[in-house]
Amino acid sequence: MNELAARRRLDPDARRTEILDAALRIYAERPYADVSTTDLAREAGVARALLNHYFGTKRALYLEALRELLTIPEQAAADLPGRGREERAAAAVEWFLDSVEDRRTLWLSVGLGLSGDAEIDAVVEDADETAVDRVLTALELDPGDEPLRARVRAFFGMVRAASREWLVRGSLDRPAVRKLLTTTLVTILED
Structure with missing residues (x-):
């Protein structure tokens, strides 16, 4: 970001989003330990004090970036193209693959399973439950059906x-x- 961008007045939600987007960009390329608050502030085009104002700590910003990466946005699930369950499942898988490919380093740091860090694992667990809700809703299935939820969690x-x-x-x-995940998702959703 340039100095001009840093001096733009933004409403608090927009500034917070801008900082979070910068964190996602930088963590997509470099692991947490290799990123300083100075790096994050520079990428966002803000003073380090604004990072603290909006997120508290570098760690809190990192956890929020993970939450953003791992949580399927409600709008993405609602806007899936396709009419049938198979077409919509394929679109959901494609959306996921795009997201992972765009943020590969961050995904590899936590997206592959339990990290052993309680805070990170809680973010992953919450994101999984939200993903179950959004996948089932997008595919026009009952998100309250616990056996179906269990199958989707196993799919993850x-x-x-x-x-x-x-x-x-x-x-x-x-x-x-793409083929493996789409075929599997469609199969596990069948009665």
Whole structure:
């Protein structure tokens, strides 16, 4: 960001969003430990004091960036293209793959499973529950059906494993992951 951008007056929600977007960009490229508050402030085009004002600490900003990465936006789920369940499931998987590919480093740091950090694991758990709600609603299924919720949560384990095969091991390419996840999601949603 340039100095002019840093001096723009924004309402608090817009400024907070701008800082969060900058954190997502920087964490998409570099791991948490390699990022300083100075780096974050520079990327956002703000003074370090504004990071503290809006998020409290570097850690709190990181956790919020994770929440943003891992939580399917309500609008994304509502706007899925396609008419049938299979087309909408494919669109949901494609949206997810785009998101992971855009923020690969951040996804690899926490998106693949339990981190052993209670705060990070809580963010992942909350995001998973929100994702279950949004996936089932988007596919016109009952989000209150607990056996169905359990199947979708189990599917997320496969999502993490397939992501690892694609991003870490290179044993699957993106089209193979798309097909695997779409087919599996449609299958587990069948009665």
